[in-house]
Amino acid sequence: MVEIDMKMKMQRVDEIIEGYKGEEGVLIQLLLDIQSEFNWIPHGVIARISERLRIPKSHIYRIASFYKAMSLNPVGRHIIQVCLGTACQVRGAPKILDRVEENLKIKEGGTTPDMRFSLKRVNCLGCCAMGPVVVVDGNYHGKITPAMVEDILGKYK
Amino acid sequence: MPRLNSKEDLRALRRKIVGMRDLTMPYITLCSGTACHATGSDAVAAAIQKELEKQGLTEEVGVRRTGCHGFCERGPIIIVYPEEICYLNVTPEDVPEIISKTIKGKEIIERLLYADPNTGERMVHEQDIPFYKYQTRLVFSGNLWVDPANIEDYIALGGYRALAKALQEMTPEEVMEEVKRANLRGRGGGGFPAGRKWETTRDASGEPKYAIVNCDEGDPGAYMDRSIMEGNPHRVLEGLTIAAYAIGATHGFVYVRQEYPLAVSNLAIALEQAKEYGLLGEDILGSGFDFDVKVHRGAGAFISGESSALMNAIEGKVGEPRPKYVHTSEAGIWDKPSNLNNVETLANVPLIIEKGADWFGSIGTEGSKGTKIFSLVGKVNNTGLVEVPMGTTLRDIIYKIGGGIRGGKKFKGVQTGGPSGGIIPEQYLDSPVDFDELTKLGSMMGSGGMIVIDEDTCIVDLARYFVDFLCDESCGKCVPCREGLKRMRDILDAMVAGRGKEGDIELLKEIAVVMKKASLCALGTTAANPALSTIRYFRDEYEAHIKEKRCPALVCKDLISYYIDPEKCIACLKCLKNCPEGAIEGEKKRIHVIDQSKCVKCGICYDVCPPKVGAVKKISGKPVPPSLPEVERAIRKGKKRGGGSD
Numbered sequence: 001m002v003e004i005d006m007k008m009k010m011q012r013v014d015e016i017i018e019g020y021k022g023e024e025g026v027l028i029q030l031l032l033d034i035q036s037e038f039n040w041i042p043h044g045v046i047a048r049i050s051e052r053l054r055i056p057k058s059h060i061y062r063i064a065s066f067y068k069a070m071s072l073n074p075v076g077r078h079i080i081q082v083c084l085g086t087a088c089q090v091r092g093a094p095k096i097l098d099r100v101e102e103n104l105k106i107k108e109g110g111t112t113p114d115m116r117f118s119l120k121r122v123n124c125l126g127c128c129a130m131g132p133v134v135v136v137d138g139n140y141h142g143k144i145t146p147a148m149v150e151d152i153l154g155k156y157k
Numbered sequence: 158m159p160r161l162n163s164k165e166d167l168r169a170l171r172r173k174i175v176g177m178r179d180l181t182m183p184y185i186t187l188c189s190g191t192a193c194h195a196t197g198s199d200a201v202a203a204a205i206q207k208e209l210e211k212q213g214l215t216e217e218v219g220v221r222r223t224g225c226h227g228f229c230e231r232g233p234i235i236i237v238y239p240e241e242i243c244y245l246n247v248t249p250e251d252v253p254e255i256i257s258k259t260i261k262g263k264e265i266i267e268r269l270l271y272a273d274p275n276t277g278e279r280m281v282h283e284q285d286i287p288f289y290k291y292q293t294r295l296v297f298s299g300n301l302w303v304d305p306a307n308i309e310d311y312i313a314l315g316g317y318r319a320l321a322k323a324l325q326e327m328t329p330e331e332v333m334e335e336v337k338r339a340n341l342r343g344r345g346g347g348g349f350p351a352g353r354k355w356e357t358t359r360d361a362s363g364e365p366k367y368a369i370v371n372c373d374e375g376d377p378g379a380y381m382d383r384s385i386m387e388g389n390p391h392r393v394l395e396g397l398t399i400a401a402y403a404i405g406a407t408h409g410f411v412y413v414r415q416e417y418p419l420a421v422s423n424l425a426i427a428l429e430q431a432k433e434y435g436l437l438g439e440d441i442l443g444s445g446f447d448f449d450v451k452v453h454r455g456a457g458a459f460i461s462g463e464s465s466a467l468m469n470a471i472e473g474k475v476g477e478p479r480p481k482y483v484h485t486s487e488a489g490i491w492d493k494p495s496n497l498n499n500v501e502t503l504a505n506v507p508l509i510i511e512k513g514a515d516w517f518g519s520i521g522t523e524g525s526k527g528t529k530i531f532s533l534v535g536k537v538n539n540t541g542l543v544e545v546p547m548g549t550t551l552r553d554i555i556y557k558i559g560g561g562i563r564g565g566k567k568f569k570g571v572q573t574g575g576p577s578g579g580i581i582p583e584q585y586l587d588s589p590v591d592f593d594e595l596t597k598l599g600s601m602m603g604s605g606g607m608i609v610i611d612e613d614t615c616i617v618d619l620a621r622y623f624v625d626f627l628c629d630e631s632c633g634k635c636v637p638c639r640e641g642l643k644r645m646r647d648i649l650d651a652m653v654a655g656r657g658k659e660g661d662i663e664l665l666k667e668i669a670v671v672m673k674k675a676s677l678c679a680l681g682t683t684a685a686n687p688a689l690s691t692i693r694y695f696r697d698e699y700e701a702h703i704k705e706k707r708c709p710a711l712v713c714k715d716l717i718s719y720y721i722d723p724e725k726c727i728a729c730l731k732c733l734k735n736c737p738e739g740a741i742e743g744e745k746k747r748i749h750v751i752d753q754s755k756c757v758k759c760g761i762c763y764d765v766c767p768p769k770v771g772a773v774k775k776i777s778g779k780p781v782p783p784s785l786p787e788v789e790r791a792i793r794k795g796k797k798r799g800g801g802s803d
Contacts, residue, residue: 024491025473028456032415066475066632068457069415085377086572086608087534089622095760102737102757123459123626125416126380127192128532129229129540140195146761147735 006044012037013045017052027055027063031070039079040071068122076111076118078156081135085124088131092145096132097121099146103153117156160435162443164321167312174313183218183260184238186301187247190225190384191419193232197248198222201233204249208256218260221310224300224388227542228288231271236283236301243283244269274538274560288539291557293520295528296504297381297544300388305423308430311391317436319507323399324444327510332403333359336506339514340526345371345462345499346577346603347679348525348592351400351506354486354496359404361487361494368406368448369471369490369497370397372413372420373455373462376575377626379606381530381542382500386413386420389504390427394450396503398437399510401448404496409450410471415457424452459576459630463678464497465489466632477632478678499604501530521547525591529602535572535609536563543607548589551581555609566611569710570694574603576623576630577683579690580616599690601683615712616695617702621649623687631680638681641672645688653713657703662692707778714758717777721762723748723785725772728792732762732773748790753781 016033020026030049034041041064050057064070082097097108100119104112108121127133130142134152141152161167185205189198202222209215226234231245237259244255244266251269258264270279271286283289283301294301303310311317323332337352358366370393374382386393393411401409411428413420428450431437439447453471460466461476468489470476479485489495505527509517521527525547531554534540538560545554551571555561562568570580573590579600581588588594592602610619628642645668648661669685676682692699701707708716721732721741726748733741733749740756743749749772751762766773 025471027473028470029454029473032454032456062475063473066458070456084622084626086575086606086622087378087532087540089377090535090608090610090614090619092760098757099737099759099761102759122416123375123630124377124380125191126374126383127195127229128378128380128534129192130195131534133195140191142192142195145764146759147765150737 009038009042009045010048013048014052017049027053027060028067031060031064031067035070040074042074043072073111074115076115078116078137079118079120080153081120081122081125082108083123083125083127083131083133083135084121085126085128085131087124087128088133091131093132095146096134096144096149099149100134100153103149117153160433162435164325164442167317167321167442170309171312171315171318174309178313181239184221185218185255185260186221186223186236186238188224188226188232188234189222190229190232190300190387191380191417192225192229193234194419196232196246198233200249201235201247201252204252205256208253212256212261214256214260218256221302221304223303224305225384225542226283226301227292227294227297227384227544228286228539229541230539231541241282243271243281243286245271287560288541288543288558291553292544293528293546294544295508295520296385296392296501297530297542299392300384303389303391305388305390306426308391308427308434308436311389315511316391316507317395319510320395320398320402320436321442323402323510324442324446329359329403329405332399332510335514336403336509339509339517340524341502341505341509341517342525342592343499344501344505344529344604346376346574346601348602351498351502354498355400355404357484357486358406358494358496363488363493365408365493366404366406367490367493367495368397368401368404368409369467369495370409370411370500370503371462371464371467371497372411372417372500373467374414374417374500374604375459375462375630376604376606378534378572378608379532379575379604381532381605383414383417383420384542385500385504385530386417387423390420390424391431392504392507393500394427394431394437396506397450397498398441398448399506400496400498400503402446404494406496407447407449409448410453410490411450412453412455412461412467412471414455421452421454428452458632459626460632460678460680463680465678467497468495475632477634478680480677501605522589522591524593529590529605531590531605531607533559533607533609535607536566536611536614537561537609538563545590547591550587550589552586554590554607555586559609562609562611566613569610569612569614569616572600572608572610572619572687573606574601574686575606576627577601577679577686578603578606579686580610580619580694581690582694599693600686613710613712615653615708615710616691616698617649617708618653618710618712620688620691621646621653624649624684627680627684631684635675635677635681637672637675638677638684641668641676641681642684644668645685649688652699652702653708654715655702655706655713657699657706659703661703662696662699665689665692701778705778709777711775711777713777717758717775718753718781719751719756719758719760719762720774720776720781721749721751722772722774723790725770727770727772729767729770731765731767735761735765737761743790746792748785748792750784750790
């Protein structure tokens, strides 16, 4: 089962690589596509890209570890982004982040042991008028207070 | 659609589109920017569709989903044409009523109108609402009308006319001269004259030349570029193509943040449509000018918005800045001359070409021409995007347009220029806002973030926030920035935790000098600005933290305590039930007490205590008063507080 899964994964990786055939400087775009496909960038995939594009693995790791949109670790089923842009900051976002961390018993950047949630702190999502903002799986929750945190998290099993 | 081959073709198409549109027909526009998406614009759109079908009106009523209108605080916003009735905070439940009453019955629904918070007076039209009334929306105007997924909406408004004029009636030199004469300065932060930048790239040797749009809007608290790109992408593409023509660039890139998915998708649609209509790609409008544009999605790094770092990223490398012995305008992407402009800068270009440099120069101040879009956010009543002529005072922006400070609190300052800027205090509220004035005040224009703070914001904590942000975003390539920021963060962390020492302020200033002089790029050279400007204007707050271990704004967790005032507590159980740590002890008719050893200072008790009661207090710089003896905690009927004390 795992093997079939892996094979299908690689097939998808190959398709993504094919899509950029003949273009220069595509590594970042390629890795972003992989990230949105699998929610993270598995090590096997990096080896595959290295082989196909003849780019050293070390170079790919450097890119993948530099950019915030890319993750080298598997992430939870639900991704929570707590916005800490300035507008959210002055409207109390740090208290929201504290509350989420205390509720899930993980720190920002972490994933719960049951793989239910991954928690990220982000610097401005560009919806400052609604701050503080928490985004779970792409759903925006605006103008939230610490007391609302538990209910919001409860919606995502 | 056959492609357009001349200015005349474009004019004919515009006439055709406008001619086919019946302006007396009822029309609904619905704001669908990201903020409105978040507040339910999709559900409202679905409800409109459903209701029109139900009432058999799909043929008679037009619907258009437009970009951001700016008043994000009150979204989703609906405007009903031809009367231009503006409804705010619309929910799907309001839709049937809007259609039967306003569309069919021509009747205004009072409760959905804007109400003046002071007089209660209702306002029917968008332009009467103070938030809009004092604005001059030139760049942003298209957002109210245009469906970003439909190029014909943009053409109907006169879109691409400036491009046709440039290609058919002007030489590249003339286009460049016009922009130079208009003195259009970069809206992304630096304020460098765009025309001069174009000229450098034009004169540099090397082919091909590149023209790039920077939509890596990383400044926390600023989102005007996002709203233009999402709401009116053709405007940006038109500006970019005109720039490319002036420069002689044949290839272009739009660098847009991955965090802006709606901008990425609307941009992709716009690119396809522009190509199809012959407004991009080969032989644009039959002029023989070719310009090919690609999208590069940014992968989440603040520093990648810096010009040389951005070019590295486009090449597929780590987005770190290069040393600037040679400017990117001469040797940028793959060492070829590359011109980079911000979204808002390019969105101004079609206006300048169409209406002329003299017209543009008549708006604004001596050194800063035109308008600027600010994102007015934070502790202000009306938050959103605000476009005003350069030179408008901070007071007009914050009080006339923004409606003043929330909850009747006291204004403390306004943060401009993002992490490279500073905080401007009350005594400068009457300063006109332009590039040079803000720099004089120790801040900067930046990309136009304007974060209003009130008495409840701790200045030291805010400075720490910016330093922490930059520490996180510094690429680490040069030592002064990497290590300087870390040391600054250590010092500020200690200060907010009550471990600040005498001499810390001087040390911060000393580090700032080195960073300013020795860092590789603008991130490092400006990184100390938030700390320096706050030391300049709010030194007393720093000193309260250091000397008295007190946080005057009652924010810094380690320096404050929560405490329930026994004189005010009505034993309503609200705080007790909501406390996540079970740190509050009490019961019905028994005054509540916080167990300080269990309290994590999350502030929920403070938030949930009814405002009328106001029993939960924050204190700083003094010990928590001892709790009442057990016998005095009972509340007897008819008496405020029972026990032996009365």
